[in-house]
Amino acid sequence: MSADCYGAPERQRMMFTLYGDKVSGNCLKVMWVADLLGHAYHWIDVDVVTGEAKSPDFLAKFPMGQVPAADFGDGRRLAQSNALMLYLAEGSALIPADDFARAQMLQWLFWEQYSHEPAIAVRRFQMFYLGKPENEIDPALTTRGQAALDQMQRHLAGQGWFVGDGLTCADIGLVAYTRVAHEGGFDLAQWPAVQAWVGRVEQALGMKG
Amino acid sequence: MSADCYGAPERQRMMFTLYGDKVSGNCLKVMWVADLLGHAYHWIDVDVVTGEAKSPDFLAKFPMGQVPAADFGDGRRLAQSNALMLYLAEGSALIPADDFARAQMLQWLFWEQYSHEPAIAVRRFQMFYLGKPENEIDPALTTRGQAALDQMQRHLAGQGWFVGDGLTCADIGLVAYTRVAHEGGFDLAQWPAVQAWVGRVEQALGMKG
Missing domain, CATH: 3.40.30.10 (Glutaredoxin)
Structure with a gap:
């Protein structure tokens, strides 16, 4: 695209x-x-x-x-x-026209900043950029990151995109740290629907093929 | 109102x-x-x-x-x-009609969930609802909560509301835990512009007078 x-x-x-x-x-x-x-x-x-x-x-x-x-x-x-x-x-297809779909998009974006980024991005930052050994990382970051990926897996098991039937800002917001979750020690092979969705979003963003 | x-x-x-x-x-x-x-x-x-x-x-x-x-x-x-x-x-005066003002409202709401609530609401929850003694509370919650209130004080020293010249969802989102910050050990007298703004928002929400 x-x-x-x-x-x-x-x-x-x-x-x-x-x-x-x-x-x-x-x-x-x-x-x-x-x-x-x-x-x-x-x-x-x-x-x-x-x-x-x-x-x-x-x-x-x-x-x-x-x-x-x-x-x-x-x-x-x-x-x-x-x-x-x-x-x-604003005004593009990345924001759904329907008001409830827009609300769902915002729901996922607020969830991303509260429940996803503070675990998955922070764990990655500590491991990958600060070089902190895994045994010195707060175990709560691991548990919370896994719970976030479980949440995404459940949602994406039933649908291809976070909201509606195409790429929205919800997907772009969520993919940013999910696609590099392995750098924070999360192996996406454990969350196959999430892994497949990452591929779809990357393709829509022109990162592949 | x-x-x-x-x-x-x-x-x-x-x-x-x-x-x-x-x-x-x-x-x-x-x-x-x-x-x-x-x-x-x-x-x-x-x-x-x-x-x-x-x-x-x-x-x-x-x-x-x-x-x-x-x-x-x-x-x-x-x-x-x-x-x-x-x-x-949606469709009410709580959401600014101007698209940049709407973006500013969202900026403050995302900031609230990332930089305000996880410090001020969490410290209050631990003190007020779980009864945790103050010396067992993570000092980072105190520092981060004070930094959030400093940020709000700087902004509100120059204007009466978070966005534009009246109540929006940004004020309502931010006031929720700010008005009870004392239950988490933050004395709003140290942040006078924040304290005055809390009063304005409470009045607009019909809590006073």
Whole structure:
């Protein structure tokens, strides 16, 4: 699929500066949506491992001190990966037209930030980027990460996408850290419906074939 | 202000069953929005202290195993406090009409679930409901909670509401645990702009006067 399948006819394509780190799935989510919809952005690297988002310069622009963050150049600045994705995707097929389907998409995105990312992304960050040995990692991160993957497996056993019958922001938000869950010690072979869905989302995002 | 200020002309008032626990700010958020907008709901208590949301019966209906959760009676079921609030509020003044203002509202709601609730609500739950002595509480909860209140103080020092010039779902989402932060050991007198804003939101929700 190409960007043309998703391009937003109802609004202008946007131009902005996107601050992020490509090791961060939260940042990649926003980049993928921008690429898919043909928004134009200038990427500026902010190193999350050394805590560059907590520097006085960055905090003066973005008080939340986190990436991704976008500057639209006219005073509009926005942070939080899922809020950014949804803003860029307004008017496109990545946001369902039906109001209940939109609510389901938001349900999964809020669940992702509360129950998925704080376990799966954090465990990966500690193992893969900080090089923490597995026996020093809080076992609660493992249990919570497995529970999140179980939840996704149950849902995806019955349907191909998180909401409705095609790619939405819910899939993009959830795939960001799920596709690299092995870097946090989670073997997706144990969650086959999740593994198959990761392949579908990657294909829709143009990562394969 | 009354519900009529916020009532949603573009859609029917809804009827649903709302599962929740009144000790949970996440559940109260949804109840406040429903009350303000005149939606009709039947409330069913689910005890979060004893973990009733993890019972097989509840999980069969709501696999995420969390409250609040709503059953609209026609197969539509939805969980996650902020997704529920936003669904109930569609078409009302609680959601800004401008797309960037909507994105800012979502930014604060995602921030609330990631950076505010897991510190302030969790510390309160441990102190107030589980009776944990303060010296047994993870000091990171204190630091993170203070940082969240600092963030809110900086924002509210310059404006009366989180987004735009009136009450939105961002305020309702954020006030739920902020107004009871003292039960988690945070004295709001240290964050005067936050304290004043809590009063404004409570008044808008009809809690005072």
